[in-house]
Amino acid sequence: MKKIIGIVVEYNPFHNGHLYQIKKIKEKYKDSIIIVCTSSSFTQRGNLSILNKWDKTKVSILNGVDIVIELPYVFSTQSSDIFAHNALKLLNAVHIDTLCFGSETENIDEIISCAKTQINNNEFDLKVKEYLSSGINYPTALNKALKDLNNYEIKSPNDLLALSYIKEIIKNNYNIEIFNIKRTNDYHDLLDSSNIVSSSNIRNRIINNQSIKDKVPQNVYEILKDKNINNKYFECLKYKILSEENLEKYLDVDEGLSTRIKSSINKSNSLDELIQNIKTKRYTYNKISRMLNHILCSFTKDENKDLDIEYIRILGFSNEGQKYLNEIKSNLEFPILNKYDTKKYKTLNIEKRVTDIYSYIYEDISSDEIKNKPLKF
Numbered sequence: 001m002k003k004i005i006g007i008v009v010e011y012n013p014f015h016n017g018h019l020y021q022i023k024k025i026k027e028k029y030k031d032s033i034i035i036v037c038t039s040s041s042f043t044q045r046g047n048l049s050i051l052n053k054w055d056k057t058k059v060s061i062l063n064g065v066d067i068v069i070e071l072p073y074v075f076s077t078q079s080s081d082i083f084a085h086n087a088l089k090l091l092n093a094v095h096i097d098t099l100c101f102g103s104e105t106e107n108i109d110e111i112i113s114c115a116k117t118q119i120n121n122n123e124f125d126l127k128v129k130e131y132l133s134s135g136i137n138y139p140t141a142l143n144k145a146l147k148d149l150n151n152y153e154i155k156s157p158n159d160l161l162a163l164s165y166i167k168e169i170i171k172n173n174y175n176i177e178i179f180n181i182k183r184t185n186d187y188h189d190l191l192d193s194s195n196i197v198s199s200s201n202i203r204n205r206i207i208n209n210q211s212i213k214d215k216v217p218q219n220v221y222e223i224l225k226d227k228n229i230n231n232k233y234f235e236c237l238k239y240k241i242l243s244e245e246n247l248e249k250y251l252d253v254d255e256g257l258s259t260r261i262k263s264s265i266n267k268s269n270s271l272d273e274l275i276q277n278i279k280t281k282r283y284t285y286n287k288i289s290r291m292l293n294h295i296l297c298s299f300t301k302d303e304n305k306d307l308d309i310e311y312i313r314i315l316g317f318s319n320e321g322q323k324y325l326n327e328i329k330s331n332l333e334f335p336i337l338n339k340y341d342t343k344k345y346k347t348l349n350i351e352k353r354v355t356d357i358y359s360y361i362y363e364d365i366s367s368d369e370i371k372n373k374p375l376k377f
Helices: 016-030 051-061 080-093 108-120 123-133 138-150 159-171 199-207 218-224 233-243 257-265 271-278 286-295 320-330 348-359 365-369
Strands: 004-009 034-038 069-070 099-103 177-182 315-316
Touching: 004 016, 004 080, 016 034, 016 099, 016 177, 034 080, 034 271, 034 320, 051 218, 069 320, 080 108, 080 159, 099 159, 108 138, 108 177, 108 365, 123 138, 138 177, 159 177, 177 348, 233 271, 233 286, 233 320, 233 348, 257 286, 271 286, 315 320, 348 365
Parallel strands: 004 034, 004 099, 034 069, 099 177
Antiparallel strands: 069 315
């Protein structure tokens, strides 16, 4: 029986490690359909995506993916639990039976045990609250609580995401198996020169005019080789911060942070410097990065209320992917987005605004966004 494999991705950019994952899936499940659910213009950490959503779709399909669906901005730039909840909801809606992800640890049973502790052990939430009250950030509090109750630490970002994915499968009783592939590289290592390196390593190489030719598939290299990844992100964010009287209406800007942001902006000369100047023991680098992205994209706390999956947006497919979509289209929990209707769909209206901002600060994809025509390869 044909397996339907789901992967949650960001592809910022797509590289040899991602290709390795796809090849491993095809080795184990030879006739599988691979469906990726991807963030679009900005990533879960709040970073700008150097591959736009259509380039991501193109290289995904050229490298073995069958269907690419979009995780809307309103979910893709939030905490790992919200990110995972909505990505899994979309993948479950297109009937995947297996979720594949990369992890730093090879023994997935430890992460499954931690997920069950979070869901079923009442002491867990109490311990997290206790640690948070001491002034530390949530990921650290979570890790300390798991260490107390499971004698196991989860510190790396991919393992934390794996924890969130597994929790969603358990909580929602999804009929989805797990297939984890151990990462072959260190996500922190920006100097690694092997053929499989992290996305951060590749972005760093591009910034420093170093070769990435042996780090990515040829079709990705053709897109990136002449790409200028300089952008107006920081200057537009600075204008937004200076022109707003109160920033606390934006998502993730907690009470009192508005003053700290405004006092930091004029002494910062880059996005990284601004994040470092705002960062405290309570707020992680990634939390601050997401928060600043929400300010840039005018994503407010009010807009975030009661958001849910409204549609399935297909960005592209292969021949096999198109056949599979035709097989399941009459049995879907959410409609496939055929008409680009920003009045009907709240999340799409925000997506349009975010795409326009991305198009202004980096690369113009605004006309392709409105066409809403899936790519086929």
